[in-house]
Amino acid sequence: MSRTRYNNIDNVSTDKTLKQFGQWREERRRKRKDYSYVIPSSQPQIDFLQQNREESTVTWIGHSTFLIQYQGLNIVTDPVWAARMGFQRRLADPGIAIADLPPIDVILLSHSHYDHMHVSSIRRLYSVATTIVVPIGLGRKMRRKGFHRVLEMSWWEQLQIGKVLISFVPTQHWTRRTLFDTNTSHWGGYVLEPTEFEPDQKPQVIYFAGDSGYFRGFAEIGQRFNIDIALLPIGAYEPEWFMTSQHTTPEEALQAFVDVKGKLMIPMHYGTFRLADDTAREALDRLEQDRKQRGISEEQIKILFHGETLRLPY
Template identity: 35%
Template sequence: MAARKRVANRYYSGPLSDHFDGTLFFNPNGKPPARFSDLLKWQLGGERSKWPTADPSPFRQATPAKRIDGSGLRLTMVGHSSLLIQTAGLNILTDPVWSQRASPLPFAGPKRVNPPGIAFSNLPPIDLVLVSHNHYDHLDLATLKRLKTKHDPLVLTPLGNDAIIDAGVRGMRLSVHDWGERVEIGNDVAVHVEPVHHWSARGTRDRRMALWAGFVVETPGGKVYFAGDTGFHDGINYRLMAGRHGGFRLAILPIGAYEPRWFMAPHHQNPEEAVQGMLLCNAAYAAGCHWGTFRLTNEPIDEPARKLGEALDDQGVPQERFRALRPGEVWDVPAL
């Protein structure tokens, strides 16, 4: 039987590297995404916990300050992996999703069970947007289009995602980078693009054609690590972050979408692993994201926060050091 012809990369072409084979990106010494047969086995296997159709946050929608100057660091939870970081006079959004569904379809796919923790009309001027990868719960073109119209921010994203954004949002200001690159932003702030263990796809024929990444935001008040979406990967990338950056004032780490482990473990860490990651990367404080807004996997809606608390107790880490944030929750992160 003749070998199947490899589909050309529609998003990126560039030199080979330790995580790009000339066509596809990959996790060095890591695992690729599961096969389609494994996806069907999971989807047809049942065992999905029932989520409520609505799960309002105990916090009201926040009205952020216009700016937080100097070394102050304020974090406001929007929902899932969307957070507002305010420091050094800059306003930074991570993986912004204000749409009702994390899906290519407006009438199907994961639907949010709580409204965004900041009404879009109440956003302060947005200077920078960090987009970690192209899955629909992280790269939402409808939201980026709204941000372009109202705020015209700079969007910083890893290789290949610029092709997706540019095709959907005309004229968006884009800064596109590989792992290991550093970008000067201004106000004595710089962003490092860093490796995480994940994958990418917008459909069935573009798997791993765009890169995935985390970000380290270097500020006058300390470093902030946003891991985007990641598996624990034996702690390899957390140790790498500690080695490169010394430590962090704050790490924003995913704690949800991790069951069943046989399917999700390579690419979504659980709360126990998130606590290990916090300790390995030497973060003084951590904020838990990627939970409680979109039902993506099997675990109950409240399990990530509960298991995070248990893991912190098991490791002897004070609960106030790692908070599972809810939409609208505002945290002035203590100084180092």
């Protein structure tokens, strides 16, 4: 039986040839990189996070993993507490130990790549009260692994959990877990909006971009939603000729921030795993240089430490 294969907007391909992989490997051999910079860790506010059901917060665990407390729900994005990714050890410990998290109500998966979907981490987070939200095509795989409360979403679809409206929005990427399932599930990001609020106390709208190359979809997201906080990827972009269709550079991430019309950007997807040839220091330096060139204020970019909690509104 043929399986559905999902595509990007405008059918942009992320496929690479064996020759291109070989070229990257040769380039990597000639590079000399300084990986000594490690993203600092902040003492996590464990007691507060375990008890909090009132305030909106964003806590960076590492890579694309966040604990988001929003409208009374504890939400985790792309859970990965793995100590290594393939043959590469994790560059920094998770900002909060998985055992120290509050009970998780919702898990949001942007796509099925191993650095965004670590099944062992999900098993530890999952309980009778947890709902897993996944891109279309991924639900069957998750149910086979024993997760029964799984909801699938297609681009631009919405669902409500508690007092949170969740929208699944496009990204430009791809996915694979095995040699035979390339692009048999989709990929995307999520927008969180409140469904109930006092007129003078509207919670801020949060956009989690997942994993993406730069594409015109960011502008459409900015047209459809009134985004306050944008969690955007800035790492795994080098070599750019190889990664450009699937990962934004720091400069492209800032352009995406402009496109979605966000008020505050939180960078992610850097400094946790060595997925490409760039370093965390390079990504942050390029981000800062481009911020200055664009005239974006320092207050609009919030660089979180691992384990650091941002209380909203900020």
